[in-house]
Amino acid sequence: EAGVAQSPRYKIIEKRQSVAFWCNPISGHATLYWYQQILGQGPKLLIQFQNNGVVDDSQLPKDRFSAERLKGVDSTLKIQPAKLEDSAVYLCASSLLAGLTDTQYFGPGTRLTVL
């Protein structure tokens, strides 16, 4: 079974530039998550989709971050404009459903460096 795919794996940009990350979840998984993991911290949920609808985006900085999941499959996360503090690993995860007992499967992440 193929896992969660993410691209790019690494990205270096200057502050105030824009960047986009892509995620393809495990086939058939209805729920997709984007996490931000800052160095030395655990992952923090940014946004959760159930199919193509947003379930939770309470911790997404909406003035600069946006995400979409058109057609309920793959998803993109965008930062515009980037700040130095956005340097982090951005993880995508998916689960079959959104139930509390559904295991989340993580992708390899995109490491973003903002200079």
Place this chain on the structure above:
Amino acid sequence: AQSVSQHNHHVILSEAASLELGCNYSYGGTVNLFWYVQYPGQHLQLLLKYFSGDPLVKGIKGFEAEFIKSKFSFNLRKPSVQWSDTAEYFCAVIRGGYNKLIFGAGTRLAVHP
């Protein structure tokens, strides 16, 4: 205040030593508890989970964890570690009614041969 606390940020052990990594959470009520592991160069993967029932849960690779409700703890244990257990370990919690994983800051484990 951090809602999921992992007491040790770095742990160094020799092979065959016993391991216990602490995890405490600050939520009352029903919780689902998880340990995830990230091996060098690999993605996060589930080690074990607790939802209900027997508070001693067994996971992959000989790991186990004990849920002690009175202490709000979910410590991870392994009786004899191997070099291949070198990784970062994350404790995570889902609160009852909230389908959101809250992670601790992680513990980096280095096992020396």
